[in-house]
Each structure stands twice: as structure tokens, then as C-alpha cells.
Amino acid sequence: xxxxxxxxxxxxxxxxxxxxxxxxxxxxxxxxxxxxxxxxxxxxxxxxxxxxxxxxxxxxxxxxxxxxxxxxxxxxxxxxxxxxxxxxxxxxxxxxxxxxxxxxxxxxxxxxxxxxxxxxxxxxxxxxx
Amino acid sequence: xxxxxxxxxxxxxxxxxxxxxxxxxxxxxxxxxxxxxxxxxxxxxxxxxxxxxxxxxxxxxxxxxxxxxxxxxxxxxxxxxxxxxxxxxxxxxxxxxxxxxxxxxxxxxxxxxxxxxxxxxxxxxxxxxxxxxxxxxxxxxxxxxxxxxxxxxxxxxxxxxxxxxxxxxxxxxxxxxxxxxxxxxxxxxxxxxxxxxxxxxxxxxxxxxxxxxxxxxxxxxxxxxxxxxxxxxxxxxxxxxxxxxxxxxxxxxxxxxxxxxxx
Numbered sequence: 304x305x306x307x308x309x310x311x312x313x314x315x316x317x318x319x320x321x322x323x324x325x326x327x328x329x330x331x332x333x334x335x336x337x338x339x340x341x342x343x344x345x346x347x348x349x350x351x352x353x354x355x356x357x358x359x360x361x362x363x364x365x366x367x368x369x370x371x372x373x374x375x376x377x378x379x380x381x382x383x384x385x386x387x388x389x390x391x392x393x394x395x396x397x398x399x400x401x402x403x404x405x406x407x408x409x410x411x412x413x414x415x416x417x418x419x420x421x422x423x424x425x426x427x428x429x430x431x432x
Numbered sequence: 433x434x435x436x437x438x439x440x441x442x443x444x445x446x447x448x449x450x451x452x453x454x455x456x457x458x459x460x461x462x463x464x465x466x467x468x469x470x471x472x473x474x475x476x477x478x479x480x481x482x483x484x485x486x487x488x489x490x491x492x493x494x495x496x497x498x499x500x501x502x503x504x505x506x507x508x509x510x511x512x513x514x515x516x517x518x519x520x521x522x523x524x525x526x527x528x529x530x531x532x533x534x535x536x537x538x539x540x541x542x543x544x545x546x547x548x549x550x551x552x553x554x555x556x557x558x559x560x561x562x563x564x565x566x567x568x569x570x571x572x573x574x575x576x577x578x579x580x581x582x583x584x585x586x587x588x589x590x591x592x593x594x595x596x597x598x599x600x601x602x603x604x605x606x607x608x609x610x611x612x613x614x615x616x617x618x619x620x621x622x623x624x625x626x627x628x629x630x631x632x633x634x635x636x637x638x639x640x641x642x643x644x645x646x647x648x649x650x651x652x653x654x655x656x657x658x659x660x661x662x663x664x665x666x667x668x669x670x671x672x673x674x675x676x677x678x679x680x681x682x683x684x685x686x687x688x689x690x691x692x693x694x695x
Contacts, residue, residue, distance in 0.1 A: 371582045374575055375471040376641050388471070392621060420607075420626035421583060423617065431620035 337411040340403040348397075349380035360416070363390065391423045399425045476643035480661035482557075482577040483635050484690040485649070486672050487550050491656040495548040498525035501648045501657070507618040508636070508647040512611035520602040522633040523552040523648060532693075534684055544695055550657075552648075553600040553633035554681060554689030555579045561592035561601065570630075577662075577690060578635045588628040597682050598689075601632045662690065 366388040369375040378386045387393045398404045401424045505523045525548035559579045561570050569585035593601045607627045625631050636646035649659040660667035678692040
């Protein structure tokens with residue numbers, strides 16, 4: 304083998320750098336699981352908790368299409384109650400703290416939905432009123 | 433292969449049984465999916481199949497009259513006041529000769545020529561902005577004739593601004609929230625827009641849905657603005673248009689505006 308020293312040194316450096324994220328974490332505790340704070344005022348959401356946890360983004364997309372394109376603004380929830388399809392005025396009426404609810408999981412998963420570029424958080428609504 | 437009567441009836445019966453079981457089977461495989469039947473129109477919404485507006489220019493004495501209505505609209509929709517070329521406007525007064533460029537008549541009475549003309553999105557029957565939109569962010573709602581935008585889909589290409597012959601559209605060159613004092617929004621019940629999207633008048637679709645007239649119509653004094661369903665012969669717009677001669681902006685382009693002007 305020609306240049307064995309250089310090649311092996313190079314390979315070792317490569318493997319060390321490539322696996323850096325793995326052994327960098329050794330001995331450190333995993334980040335705490337997110338704990339979204341549920342609203343105290345309401346016991347049920349528009350759909351089951353399991354469905355909301357996995358598919359709330361799809362539900363919000365469906366709501367947006369229904370409101371803007373079909374003029375349908377009333378949603379009949381799992382409990383048979385009628386809800387107005389509005390993020391700021393309806394969802395956030397119960398989930399009235401974005402930091403303690405939305406941000407918990409979104410920060411944990413490092414996702415940054417752009418809802419709040421246009422829609423108002425409960426804090427912004429309170430400030431404007 | 434020939435199918436005899438017995439086999440045909442067997443296949444038909446089996447297909448019918450499968451068809452009946454289809455919905456139940458679907459519910460079994462995909463439980464808890466959102467059903468379109470769960471969504472409906474709010475009962476208090478105003479009913480109309482072609483919303484239209486009549487602007488009575490005789491009732492506008494000065495530009496201040498028109499500016500008052502602009503103020504109401506922009507407050508209701510959180511439209512920022514930005515000086516210069518980046519301004520955003522949904523409804524605004526303009527000069528008569530700028531609004532009605534197709535009138536080549538040089539002998540128009542001076543009092544009409546000096547009247548400020550309140551202009552807004554014409555909610556055309558044949559909207560050029562809808563034809564050019566590459567993402568279908570701008571579309572014509574077939575149910576009520578409003579040319580409306582889905583801001584989530586707008587990519588800010590501004591084809592619609594180039595296509596609109598009335599200049600009814602504005603682009604957000606910057607985050608509009610920067611232009612409100614201390615981040616206070618005039619109407620916290622309505623969202624803002626974001627940097628990089630186009631916006632325009634939406635005929636107050638959000639107000640019609642709760643049974644209210646558009647903000648400008650509600651604020652207009654003694655019939656400056658009349659709003660109603662153009663497809664309903666008993667509506668006030670139809671009555672007004674039946675008894676008054678009206679003009680529209682740039683009719684030769686064939687866009688068929690839904691905003692009519694009485695001069």
C-alpha cells in the first residue's frame with residue numbers, strides 16, 4: 304500500500320468527524336419531552352387528541368380551503384358542537400398561550416410554521432385591544 | 433368470452449354489494465378523517481350569487497369624502513400607511529380622467545371632471561389577474577363572484593399586478609407590521625399580510641360571512657355606495673342600475689367589472 308500512513312490518518316480523521324454528532328452527545332441527558340399546557344377552560348378539542356396531535360396541520364389546511372374557497376366557516380366537531388374555523392379567533396380562544404402550547408412541540412421538533420407571520424397570537428390581540 | 437345471463441347477474445350483484453360496503457370499508461381503513469359534511473356555511477351569512485357595488489359619484493363632494501371611506505377600509509383590514517411607491521391600498525380616490533380612460537369625450541362638464549372617483553378592485557366577471565396567477569392564489573369564487581386571494585398560496589410573483597388593468601393590487605415590499613405604531617393593529621380580529629405577498633380589496637368576504645355589509649358601504653353616507661346581488665332582480669343594486677345610467681371602468685377590455693359608477 305502506498306502512502307498508508309497518510310491514508311489511514313485521513314480515514315481516522317474522517318470517521319471521527321463523521322461520527323462527531325453521535326459521541327458528542329454521550330453522557331448527556333436527552334432533551335426533556337415537550338409538555339404542551341392544555342387549556343383549563345375546555346375539556347375537548349374539535350377532534351380526538353390523537354388526531355389533533357398528528358394531523359392538526361392538515362386540519363388547518365382543510366379549514367383554510369373551506370373558508371376562503373367554499374365560504375364554509377362552521378365546523379361540527381367530534382362532540383357535535385359547532386366551531387368557527389378561525390385560528391386566532393377560535394383555536395387560540397382556548398389555547399390562549401402560544402408559548403406554553405404551540406411552541407412546546409414546535410421548538411422541540413425545530414419546526415417553524417409561518418402561521419404567525421400573518422395571523423395574530425393571543426398576546427398580539429391583547430396588545431392591540 | 434361470452435357472458436351468459438346467470439354470470440352477468442352474479443357479477444352485477446357482487447359489484448352492488450361491494451359498492452354498498454365501500455363507504456363503511458373506507459371508514460374502517462381511515463378512521464377520523466375530516467369529512468366535508470362537517471363543514472357548512474354560517475347561517476347568518478349574507479346570501480348572494482354575484483356581489484356588485486354601485487358608486488354614486490354625485491354624492492361625493494370632495495376628496496375628503498372618499499378618503500374617509502378609505503380610512504374605514506384600511507382600519508378594518510390592517511392595511512398599513514406606507515409613503516411613496518411601496519404604498520398599499522385597497523380603495524382610494526383618483527381623478528376622473530384616470531379612472532375612466534376610455535371616455536374620449538372632451539366636453540364632459542367640469543364639475544364631473546373634478547369629482548374624485550372612488551376606485552377599488554372591480555371583482556371582474558372575467559378577471560385577468562386570475563388567468564395569470566400561476567399558483568391559483570387568486571381565484572374567482574363561483575358561489576358569489578368575489579375575486580379573492582388565498583394568501584397562503586401567493587408566491588409574490590406579481591403577474592396579477594401586471595395583468596390588472598385597474599391597478600387594484602398592491603405588493604408587500606416589507607413586513608406590513610413594521611408600519612403600525614408599537615405593533616398595535618387597528619383590527620385584531622383580522623390578520624395582517626406578510627412580506628412578499630400581493631393584496632387587494634376582498635369585498636369584505638369576512639364581513640359578508642357574518643351578515644354584515646362591506647365596511648365602506650356601512651360607513652358611506654346617504655347612498656354613496658350601494659351593495660347587493662346583481663343576480664337578484666329585486667336587489668338595491670339592480671333597482672339603482674335599472675333607473676340610472678351607469679358606466680364602468682375600461683369596458684372595452686371585456687373584463688366585465690362588478691363595480692358600477694353613476695355620474
